[in-house]
Amino acid sequence: MHIKSVEFAGAIGQIGQAAxxxxxxxxQIAFSGRSNVGKSTLINHLLGRTRTPIARVSARPGKTQEINFFRVRSDAGDFALVDLPGYGFAQAPAPLRERWRSLTDEFLRRDDxxxxxxxxxxxxxGPTDDDRKAVDYLAGIGRPVLFALTKADKLKPRARREAIAAxxxxxxxxxxxxxxCSSLTGDGMEELRETLxxxxxxxxxQDRGDQGSAE
Ligand SMILES: Nc1nc2c(ncn2[C@@H]2O[C@H](COP(=O)(O)OP(=O)(O)OP(=O)(O)O)[C@@H](O)[C@H]2O)c(=O)[nH]1
Ligand SMILES: [Mg+2]
Incomplete structure (x- = not known):
């Protein structure tokens, strides 16, 4: 897939708010993961926005509490890339975690x-308890799931192979x-782009609507 252009389309901050x-x-392709797993970084690399990042990479984990939408034009058609708020942020108070769950759940369960x-x-x-809950949850939604194993550069080749298998x-x-994947070396980016x-x-x-016709 070749990315032609990307723009920030807006965010959902409240339950029930429309995209x-x-x-x-x-x-829509949604990106889900624990806070600090590297979501925003991966999105920027995937979209070729390393020099001028479009998804904000914040110093404070768990800061993004909104669902952010990016409109992407590509040779596979136009699509929305959706950056979900990171979960599993240890310091997040219970009401915030509950809000995350409701906001994300409501969005992901929309039939469209x-x-x-x-x-x-x-x-x-490896998968944390929170990751496993997210994976179980996604299985229940019944949409195709792709796993991006991030920060692969932090392991030497052998440990890396073992970690992937495990x-x-x-x-x-x-x-x-x-x-x-590695945002540092670029490993996995092309494969991820092609798979998506x-x-x-x-x-x-027909499912894409009028705006999605491939060029
Ligand atoms: N070594 C290495 N570091 C990475 C990689 N991807 C992300 N990081 C670092 O991990 C940290 C978190 O990255 P983010 O992209 O902000 O993570 P996030 O999942 O968007 O976090 P939240 O927005 O809080 O949910 C940053 O310091 C990144 O530079 C990678 O592939 N390799
Ligand atoms: Mg982020």
Whole structure:
């Protein structure tokens, strides 16, 4: 998949709020993961926005509490890339965690345009309890899930191979569902881009609405 352009489309901060108009009717790919797992960084690299980041990478984990939407034009059609707020932030007070759950749950369960979910997991840590809950939850939604194992650069090749194998086993995932990534080396980015492109191409033009026709 070749990315042509990206723009910030808006955010959902309240339960029940509609997705930004700019992405109405477009297939959506959501990025889910623990706070600090590297979501915003991965999104910037995936979209080729390393020099001028479009997804904010904050110094304080757990700061993003909104669902952010980016409108992407690509040769696989137009789509909305959705940056979900990170979960599992240890210091987050219970009401905030509850709010996260309701906001995300309400959004993900809308029947409309969710084409797939990229679930990020820190390769070095393997799936945490929170990750497993997220994975179980996503399985219940019944949309295609791709696992991006982040920060792969932090492990030497052998430890990396072992960690990938262990994560696949723990998740009960298929090898084809899992991509080891590094925003530092660029590993996995092209594979992730291609896999998402194929997923988007599998969405029929009728499902995409008027704005999504491939060029
Ligand atoms: N070594 C290494 N560090 C990374 C990688 N990806 C992200 N990081 C670092 O991890 C930290 C968190 O990255 P973010 O992209 O802000 O994480 P996030 O998941 O968006 O966090 P929240 O917005 O709080 O949910 C930053 O200091 C990044 O520089 C990677 O592939 N390799
Ligand atoms: Mg972020």
């Amino acid at each position: 930004p108009e700019l992405v109405t009717g477009m297939p 345009s969710l084409t797939g979910v990229v679930q990020l997991i820190d390769l070095r840590r 994560t696949i086993t723990t998740l009960g995932a298929d090898e084809s569902q899992v991509i080891a 492109g194929a997923l988007l191409m599998s969405v029929t033009p």
